Amino acid sequence: MISGxxxxxxxxxxxxxxxxxxxxxxxxxxxxxxxxxxxISSQVDLHSPYGGVVPEVASRQHVRDLVPVLEQAAADSGxxxxxxxxxAVTYGPGLAGSLIxxxxxxxxxxxxxxxxxxxxxxxxxxIYASWLAKADLESDPxxxxxxxxxxxxxxxxxxxxxxxxxxxxxxxxxxxxxxxFDKAARILGLGFPGGPEIQRVxxxxxxxxxxxxxxxxxxxDFSFSGVKTALLHMAQDHGLYPVIDEGVDQExxxxxxxxAFQESVVDVISAKLVEMAAKYRVxxxxxxxxxxxxxxxxxxxxxxSPLPVIIPSPVLCTDNGAxxxxxxxxxxxxxxxxxxxxxxxxxxxxx
Ligand code: KG4
Ligand code: ZN
Numbered sequence: 001m002i003s004g005x006x007x008x009x010x011x012x013x014x015x016x017x018x019x020x021x022x023x024x025x026x027x028x029x030x031x032x033x034x035x036x037x038x039x040i041s042s043q044v045d046l047h048s049p050y051g052g053v054v055p056e057v058a059s060r061q062h063v064r065d066l067v068p069v070l071e072q073a074a075a076d077s078g079x080x081x082x083x084x085x086x087x088a089v090t091y092g093p094g095l096a097g098s099l100i101x102x103x104x105x106x107x108x109x110x111x112x113x114x115x116x117x118x119x120x121x122x123x124x125x126x127i128y129a130s131w132l133a134k135a136d137l138e139s140d141p142x143x144x145x146x147x148x149x150x151x152x153x154x155x156x157x158x159x160x161x162x163x164x165x166x167x168x169x170x171x172x173x174x175x176x177x178x179x180x181f182d183k184a185a186r187i188l189g190l191g192f193p194g195g196p197e198i199q200r201v202x203x204x205x206x207x208x209x210x211x212x213x214x215x216x217x218x219x220x221d222f223s224f225s226g227v228k229t230a231l232l233h234m235a236q237d238h239g240l241y242p243v244i245d246e247g248v249d250q251e252x253x254x255x256x257x258x259x260a261f262q263e264s265v266v267d268v269i270s271a272k273l274v275e276m277a278a279k280y281r282v283x284x285x286x287x288x289x290x291x292x293x294x295x296x297x298x299x300x301x302x303x304x305s306p307l308p309v310i311i312p313s314p315v316l317c318t319d320n321g322a323x324x325x326x327x328x329x330x331x332x333x334x335x336x337x338x339x340x341x342x343x344x345x346x347x348x349x350x351x
Contacts, residue, residue: 011031013077013083013085014084014085015028015070015073015321015325016088016125016327016328017070017088019066019099019101020102020122021058021095021319025040025069026066026070026072026073027321027323028074028076029322029329031329032131032333033131033132037075037322038073038322040315040318040319040320043057048191050192052192055095055098059101069321070109081113087118087328088106088120088328089120090121091342091348092122092348093347094346103342103343103344107342116338117337117339117342118328118331118337118338120328121327122324123156125323126151126289127149127158127288129312129326130286131330132326133313141283141307143161144160144281145159145282145284147159147160147286148273148289148301149350150176150177150269151178151289152178154171155171155172155222155224155291158351159351164330167351168351169276170219170222171221171222172222172224173222178193179224180224180228180265181194181262181291182194184228184261185198188258189241189254195291196293199262205256206259207256208260210234210256211257211260212230213227214264215268228261240254240257262294265297266294266296273285277305283307284308284310285301287311290318291317292312
């Protein structure tokens with residue numbers, strides 16, 4: 001586990017709120033690394049008939065779910081809201097209407113309790129999920145760290161030089177990895193979200209080499225739209241898309257193509273992350289974001305990296321409130337209180 005910079009004698013308890021996309025989530029974390037509660041209400045069932053997140057449906061569901069989620073997060077932690085030292089909330093990047101629900105709730109709680117409000121960058125939150133991870137590390141590797149944030153909206157390689165200090169050194173030039181998984185699953189007639197579905201049907205399947213890799217030489221940037229289009233053409237050629245031909249051995253083909261897609265994405269991400277770690281002479285690797293819940297990606301990065309890899313449990317890789325609380329703790333320690341007139345920032349960058 002990575003330790004916090006505990007400069008205050010009392011344990012600091014932070015409530016983290018996350019509503020940037022389709023998960024209404026809240027968690028309580030002590031001193032930036034001890035998880036006291038983590039409650040997530042997923043809207044997957046609501047959005048899956050559309051094959052993707054419908055922003056207005058998401059915003060309205062956050063309005064319904066947030067108070068019960070907050071109550072549960074407080075109850076599970078064994079604390080009351082009045083025991084919190086600060087309220088951390090995602091204010092970007094994400095869907096504007098979804099972010100507003102969380103930010104306004106956080107403002108109300110912070111204002112009524114007279115405690116600091118801390119606006120957190122969602123991508124930074126994904127990185128700080130690693131501070132919650134009970135990784136099998138004997139010691140803290142220390143900074144600098146090579147961070148991979150791979151989610152539905154981002155595929156970023158960030159050099160983390162210290163708490164809150166990042167340099168963006170690689171990013172996707174088109175689709176995010178999670179977005180590509182979701183589109184690939186749709187092409188193969190699988191459910192939403194696509195990442196877990198592709199992982200599920202790929203288990204034990206062959207066909208790893210069927211699709212190309214977008215190496216994009218001499219850059220740490222990524223591109224995933226080409227492999228998605230190659231998959232589409234292959235699915236069309238084999239009679240899987242748009243409507244499955246009679247007589248096609250659908251199950252076997254879907255499994256093979258899903259495995260091929262997963263391997264292509266895993267191969268490129270693992271190679272570029274390990275290359276970045278060597279280039280910037282870091283001490284360790286940190287994974288975050290929904291795509292890093294992928295078992296093959298986790299396995300492959302650990303296999304290829306000579307350095308320690310800090311990997312949160314899958315539930316802490318996908319969106320959650322605890323990671324926001326963990327990140328908020330380090331901002332709190334630096335005295336970074338957010339003004340009450342903060343607005344949401346749907347395109348907020350990191351690094
Ligand atoms: O971080 P996240 O929960 O939300 C965003 O910030 O976007 O990431 C969601 C993305 C989705 O695209 C989903 O398909 C992908 O993460 N994902 C996975 C897996 N679990 C979630 N992708 C690959 N393998 C998985 N096991
Ligand atoms: Zn996320």
